[in-house]
Structures are given as structure tokens and as C-alpha cells.
Amino acid sequence: MNDYLVRGMTMDGFVKVVAIRSTGIVQRAAQIHGTTPNATAALGRALTACSMMGNMQKVDNGSMTLQIRGGGPIGTITCVSDPVGNVRGTVTEAKVPLVEKFPGKLDVGATVGVDGTLTVIRDLQMKEPYIGSIPLVSGEIGDDVTAYFAQSEQTPTACALGVLVDRDQSVKVAGGYLIQLLPGAPEETVDALERGIKRAGAVTAMLESGLTPEDILGQVCGELGVVFMETTEVCYKCYCSRDRVTSALISLGREELEEIRGEGKRFPVECQFCDTVYSFTPEDVAELLKNI
Numbered sequence: 001m002n003d004y005l006v007r008g009m010t011m012d013g014f015v016k017v018v019a020i021r022s023t024g025i026v027q028r029a030a031q032i033h034g035t036t037p038n039a040t041a042a043l044g045r046a047l048t049a050c051s052m053m054g055n056m057q058k059v060d061n062g063s064m065t066l067q068i069r070g071g072g073p074i075g076t077i078t079c080v081s082d083p084v085g086n087v088r089g090t091v092t093e094a095k096v097p098l099v100e101k102f103p104g105k106l107d108v109g110a111t112v113g114v115d116g117t118l119t120v121i122r123d124l125q126m127k128e129p130y131i132g133s134i135p136l137v138s139g140e141i142g143d144d145v146t147a148y149f150a151q152s153e154q155t156p157t158a159c160a161l162g163v164l165v166d167r168d169q170s171v172k173v174a175g176g177y178l179i180q181l182l183p184g185a186p187e188e189t190v191d192a193l194e195r196g197i198k199r200a201g202a203v204t205a206m207l208e209s210g211l212t213p214e215d216i217l218g219q220v221c222g223e224l225g226v227v228f229m230e231t232t233e234v235c236y237k238c239y240c241s242r243d244r245v246t247s248a249l250i251s252l253g254r255e256e257l258e259e260i261r262g263e264g265k266r267f268p269v270e271c272q273f274c275d276t277v278y279s280f281t282p283e284d285v286a287e288l289l290k291n292i
Contacts, residue, residue: 001021002024002233002235003020003021003022003023003024003025003233003234003235004020004021004213004231004232004233004234005018005019005020005021005051005052005055005085005213005231005232005234006018006019006020006213006214006217006228006230006231006232007055007056007228007229007230007231007232008217008226008227008228008229008230009226009227009229010189010221010224010225010226010227011224011225011226011227012189012224013182014181014182014184014185014186014189015179015180015181015182015185015189015193015221015224016056016179016180016182017177017178017179017180017217017220017221017226018052018055018056018177018178018179019052019175019176019177019178019213019214019216019217020048020051020052020085020175020176020177020213020234021173021174021175021207021212021213022044022047022048022051022174022175022176022234023171023172023173023174023175023207024235024236025044025047025048025051025087025174025234025235025236026040026043026044026047026048026163026171026174027170027171027174028235028236029043029044029047029088029089029236030043030044030169030170030171032236032273032274032275033090033091033094034094034095035091035094035095036094036095036096036097036098036169037098037106037165037169038074038096038097038098038099038106038107038108038110038111039074039091039093039094039095039096039111040163040165040169040171041106041108041111041163041165042074042077042091042108042111042112042141043074043077043079043089043090043091044163044171044174045108045140045141045142045161045162045163045176046066046068046077046079046089046141047079047087047088047089047236048161048163048174048175048176049066049079049141049142049145049159049161049176049178050064050065050066050079050080050081050087050089051081051085051086051087051234052085052176052177052178053066053081053120053145053178054080054081054082054083054084054085054086054087055081055083055084055085055232055234056178057083057122057124058083059083059123059124059125060083060125061083061125062082062083062122062123062124062125063080063081063082063083063123064080064081064120064121064122064123065078065079065080065081065119065120065121065123066078066079066080066081066118066119066120067079067118067119067120067121068112068116068117068118068119068136068141068144069116069117069119070112070113070114070115070116070136070139071113071114071115071116072096072110072111072112072113072139073093073096073097073111073113074091074092074093074096074111074112074113075091075092075093076091076092077089077090077091077092077112078090078091080273082237082239084232084234085232085234086234086235086236086237087234087236087237088236088237088238088239088273088274089273090272090273096111099111106165108139108140108141109138109139109140110139111139112136112139112140112141113136113139114136114137114138114139115136116135116136117133117134117135117136118133118134118136118144118145118147118148119131119132119133120132120133120148120152132148132152132153133152134147134148134151134152141161142159142160142161142176143159145157145159145161145178146158146159149180155180155181156180156181156185156190157178157179157180157181158177158178158179158193158197159176159177159178159179160176160177160197160202160203161175161176161203162174162175162176162202162203162204162205162206162207163204164204164207164208172208173204173207173208174207175203175207175213175216176203177203177213177216177217177220179193179217179220179221181193189224192221192222192223192224193220193221193224195222196219196220196221196222196223196224197220199219199222200216200219200220203216206219214226214228238271238273238274238276240271240273240274240276242278245269245271245278246288248269249269249280249285249288250288250291250292253292254289254292257285257288257289257292258289260280260285261282261285261286261289263282264282265282266279266280266281266282267279267280267281267285268280
């Protein structure tokens with residue numbers, strides 16, 4: 001089954017909702033970066049949140065970057081989503097040690113750390129991007145995204161994320177939901193959501209039992225009901241190209257390029273987000289020098 005996200009609204013019109021199945025996205029990221037289970041879970045949660053947040057922007061040719069620096073062993077997590085929700089990501093350290101809260105439950109908070117920030121960079125195709133940053137709350141990522149919307153964008157939000165890594169280190173299930181109250185939402189709507197979130201329980205358990213993103217939103221919104229407005233297939237997608245890498249090499253400047261050419265051997269450049277390697281010969285570098 002392909003990954004997809006679904007967007008909608010509660011029937012009273014006071015709550016925006018989005019949910020995603022991201023199993024394939026997280027599995028592809030784990031394959032590219034060779035992550036150990038804790039890193040897979042942390043990166044997977046960030047990719048899942050970033051996909052939903054990017055899709056919610058709805059700005060043609062825009063993008064959204066989610067960056068988490070918590071001081072934990074994983075270092076920095078960076079994820080980028082396009083306006084559809086296709087997403088890519090990377091971590092500083094993919095081979096982090098196994099840390100569990102209890103047997104069978106990975107401790108993502110310990111992997112990410114809490115001594116740092118969550119930063120969102122929204123490229124809205126304007127002169128300058130919008131940048132918002134908050135101190136991390138728990139390092140569990142879902143809690144931190146919830147806090148980001150409340151503090152930086154003044155939008156009451158609930159975000160829940162889940163990644164289940166199987167015994168063979170493959171990704172068994174991954175996904176999440178994000179719900180936001182609109183201005184004027186009555187107290188009874190808030191109460192109904194709180195009851196629904198508590199009743200629904202953990203995202204991982206719902207996904208493992210076979211629930212779809214639509215089912216999950218139905219569980220969370222409960223008596224409020226949901227009207228689904230859009231279903232979109234999403235995937236792990238990198239936008240790197242040889243032209244972009246060439247531009248990056250040119251930006252290094254003449255002195256560094258002269259050193260690279262002087263070594264007289266192929267110069268490989270690997271994309272940080274995917275497993276594509278672009279190779280440049282000394283002759284290629286000489287051509288770049290002509291363009292400076």
C-alpha cells in the first residue's frame with residue numbers, strides 16, 4: 001500500500017485535521033541512511049510531521065523545513081517537505097545506540113535530547129522565509145510540534161506520531177495525525193476532542209491494528225464527525241540534480257576548485273538526503289573553473 005495523507009474538517013467546522021500513513025517514507029529513509037532503530041524512529045517521526053505540515057501550507061513551489069537540535073546522540077534532524085507532502089530528511093548520526101523506555105519501547109526523547117530547539121522554516125515564495133523556533137519540550141517530536149504551533153503560531157494543536165521498528169529493523173508501521181482548532185471553537189468541541197484523543201490512544205497501536213488515516217481521524221474526532229476533503233499520495237522524494245550540485249561546487253570558489261582539480265582524480269559528491277552520488281572528473285572541474 002502506498003503512503004498517503006488525508007485532510008479534512010470536523011462536521012461543526014471548528015477543527016482542521018490531517019493524518020498520514022508514512023511507512024514507506026520512513027523505510028526509504030532508513031534504507032538510505034542506514035539508521036539504527038532509535039534513529040529510524042526519531043527521523044521517521046520528524047519526516048511524518050514534516051510531510052503533514054508541508055501539505056498544510058498549500059503554497060505553489062514553496063517548501064517547509066523542520067529542524068530539530070536536542071543535544072542527544074542523533075545530533076541534528078533535518079527534514080524538508082514540498083507543498084504536496086513529499087518529504088526528505090537526514091540526521092547527523094545514523095548509528096545511535098539502542099535506548100528503551102521499557103522492553104519493546106524505543107526512547108526517542110533520549111535519542112533526540114531536550115537541550116535545544118525545534119525550528120520551522122517556511123518558504124512561502126516571498127522575499128524572506130518565515131522562521132519560527134521554540135525550546136524543545138520532550139524530544140519526542142509530537143509534543144514538540146504541538147508546542148511549536150501553540151507558541152510560535154498561536155494555534156491550539158494536537159500532534160501524535162508513531163514509528164514501529166520490527167525485530168529485523170525494518171519499519172513495520174509509521175504515521176500520525178495533526179489536528180488544529182480554528183478561531184471561535186466552543187468549549188464543547190475542545191472537550192469532545194480531548195475525549196477522542198484519550199480514547200484513540202497511541203498512533204502506533206492504531207496503525208498496527210490495521211487502521212487507515214481516515215479511521216484514525218474518525219477515532220480521534222469521535223462524536224464530532226469528519227468530512228474528508230482531500231487524499232494525496234506522498235513519498236520520500238529528493239530534488240537533487242547534477243545541475244544543483246554543479247552550482248554548489250561553483251559556490252566553493254576558485255581556490256577550492258583548483259585544489260580539487262589538482263588532485264587529478266574523480267571527485268564524488270553525495271547528496272545528504274538520498275543515496276545519489278555525482279562524480280566529477282578533473283576535466284569537469286576545469287569546466288567549472290571557466291564559469292567562475
